[in-house]
Amino acid sequence: MIETQGLTRRFGPRVAVDGLDLDVARGEVFGFLGPNGAGKTTTIRMLAALIAPTGGSATVAGHRLGEANREIRRRVGVLTETPGLYRRLSARDNLLFFARLYPVQEPERQVERYLRMFELWDRKDEPAGSFSKGMRQKLAIARALLHEPEILFLDEPTAGLDPEAAKTVRDLIEMLRSKDRTIFLCTHNLDEADRLCDRIGLFRTRMLAVGDPVALKEEMYGRRTVVHLASPSPGIEQALDLPFIKKVERLDDRLIVSLGDPDRENPALIRRLVELGADVRFVNELRVSLEDLYLDLMEGRDAKA
Amino acid sequence: MRRLRVLLLKEWRESLRNKMVVFGVVLLPLFLVGISVYMIALGEGVGDPTASIVMFNTSLMYFLLLPTIIPLAIAVYSIVGEKDQATLEPLLATPISDLELFLGKALASVIPAVVVNWLAFGLFLAATRIVVGAVPLQALTAPWLASIFGLSPLLALFSVGVTMLVSSRASDARAAYQFSSFAILPGLVPLIVYSSQQTLVDLRLVVAEGAVLIVLCAVVLYLAIRVFRREQILTRWK
Numbered sequence: 098m099i100e101t102q103g104l105t106r107r108f109g110p111r112v113a114v115d116g117l118d119l120d121v122a123r124g125e126v127f128g129f130l131g132p133n134g135a136g137k138t139t140t141i142r143m144l145a146a147l148i149a150p151t152g153g154s155a156t157v158a159g160h161r162l163g164e165a166n167r168e169i170r171r172r173v174g175v176l177t178e179t180p181g182l183y184r185r186l187s188a189r190d191n192l193l194f195f196a197r198l199y200p201v202q203e204p205e206r207q208v209e210r211y212l213r214m215f216e217l218w219d220r221k222d223e224p225a226g227s228f229s230k231g232m233r234q235k236l237a238i239a240r241a242l243l244h245e246p247e248i249l250f251l252d253e254p255t256a257g258l259d260p261e262a263a264k265t266v267r268d269l270i271e272m273l274r275s276k277d278r279t280i281f282l283c284t285h286n287l288d289e290a291d292r293l294c295d296r297i298g299l300f301r302t303r304m305l306a307v308g309d310p311v312a313l314k315e316e317m318y319g320r321r322t323v324v325h326l327a328s329p330s331p332g333i334e335q336a337l338d339l340p341f342i343k344k345v346e347r348l349d350d351r352l353i354v355s356l357g358d359p360d361r362e363n364p365a366l367i368r369r370l371v372e373l374g375a376d377v378r379f380v381n382e383l384r385v386s387l388e389d390l391y392l393d394l395m396e397g398r399d400a401k402a
Numbered sequence: 403m404r405r406l407r408v409l410l411l412k413e414w415r416e417s418l419r420n421k422m423v424v425f426g427v428v429l430l431p432l433f434l435v436g437i438s439v440y441m442i443a444l445g446e447g448v449g450d451p452t453a454s455i456v457m458f459n460t461s462l463m464y465f466l467l468l469p470t471i472i473p474l475a476i477a478v479y480s481i482v483g484e485k486d487q488a489t490l491e492p493l494l495a496t497p498i499s500d501l502e503l504f505l506g507k508a509l510a511s512v513i514p515a516v517v518v519n520w521l522a523f524g525l526f527l528a529a530t531r532i533v534v535g536a537v538p539l540q541a542l543t544a545p546w547l548a549s550i551f552g553l554s555p556l557l558a559l560f561s562v563g564v565t566m567l568v569s570s571r572a573s574d575a576r577a578a579y580q581f582s583s584f585a586i587l588p589g590l591v592p593l594i595v596y597s598s599q600q601t602l603v604d605l606r607l608v609v610a611e612g613a614v615l616i617v618l619c620a621v622v623l624y625l626a627i628r629v630f631r632r633e634q635i636l637t638r639w640k
Binding site for chain 1: 409419491496
């Protein structure tokens with residue numbers, strides 16, 4: 098649904114997006130992560146045909162950027178960083194205005210459908226300016242969905258929302274995924290990205306890493322088994338002589354063992370430890386959070402080292 | 403055309419909910435009509451027939467100023483309001499074209515300005531007839547009518563063009579309002595010329611003013627259209 102080759106955007110001498118290569122499939126939830134000023138919003142603006150790239154090319158919803166921009170805008174929905182609603186107009190008038198700018202069949206019915214879906218129907222005639230932050234965000238998401246876009250660009254959809262409203266938004270993303278919509282999600286909420294996204298891209302002016310969050314973590318850190326020992330068992334890490342063990346570290350009463358395939362190798366590891374006289378209390382896998390991965394990549398550290 | 407109509411209706415619906423805009427569009431013309439009729443009544447009281455004609459002519463000049471003042475409020479709040487509410491990006495993300503957006507914003511200010519001006523002029527004539535018994539037709543000459551009906555759309559267009567240019571750079575409505583005020587200058591030029599000639603306003607003068615205004619409008623609108631491009635709006639507007 099989204100394909101870019103060397104997509105670049107410069108603002109004078111400053112490079113905001115540098116040679117972005119990306120391929121997002123239909124029905125995929127793609128998380129686009131990066132710090133403030135990384136070029137995420139510029140990327141969304143380019144992909145939504147709002148600003149032109151200064152280099153490279155892209156195809157969005159089957160249309161080439163720069164050649165069919167209006168068609169692209171018809172097929173994508175954009176939730177901007179701020180809800181951007183007409184405060185003096187009612188919720189219904191806000192949505193009706195946008196529905197009529199798109200080729201939406203029966204705009205009134207479509208607006209009613211989304212107002213009901215987001216539980217705003219009872220307040221449809223109240224000005225959007227009187228709404229809470231969460232309600233404004235829901236209204237803005239409804240606006241981005243009104244024309245049933247094939248691709249939805251969401252820029253920080255849960256920023257500033259209370260946990261209940263944020264969950265509503267996350268549930269909505271899950272629901273849209275089940276309807277085969279492609280979602281391009283910009284977020285600073287790494288836990289949200291980890292839970293929702295099929296793949297993530299870590300981006301700072303250029304793409305630093307892209308892939309399935311679990312696979313990315315494995316690729317960066319490998320898989321590690323933590324063996325909790327009941328007694329100190331001094332020198333046991335040196336005695337571990339199994340060929341599949343990549344690295345052993347000791348941390349107090351724990352052994353952190355880097356393995357290639359823990360599902361297959363863990364039984365042999367535990368057997369060997371028991372043979373060596375270790376009192377194994379319990380074993381678990383060391384979980385690396387997406388936050389660790391994000392911070393390591395953003396700070397340019399080589400996690401493997 | 404459909405999107406243009408949708409945008410126009412949205413602009414007017416929003417304007418009607420803005421007290422500052424409603425004040426500028428409705429109360430100011432009513433106030434000027436009231437002042438004008440009062441002045442004519444005073445002239446009539448003097449007993450000299452030329453006095454009421456002079457007063458009538460002076461009042462007619464207001465209808466060359468109104469089309470430059472009325473659209474200021476609408477255009478300023480229309481553009482600065484979009485910036486203030488952060489609605490420009492969602493709007494630009496729709497399939498609306500740059501030209502439709504520009505025309506929608508411009509016509510949303512020009513149409514009410516011209517219509518309200520003409521309505522105010524009609525109200526002024528009716529009120530004059532009621533207060534002093536008759537409209538001094540010898541003062542209501544063809545050049546005056548040509549000025550009010552022919553020049554006012556051009557004056558409104560110029561005013562809107564200037565306001566759009568200024569508003570694209572301003573982040574608050576009051577600053578935009580102040581800087582846009584010089585858009586009323588073209589309205590002051592015929593006012594000064596006419597007041598020096600009193601009833602001798604002739605058609606050639608009106609045509610010359612019209613020609614100058616067309617050139618000014620073309621220049622201002624050309625610049626405004628250049629500013630009203632999607633990319634410019636998103637990356638350059640403050």
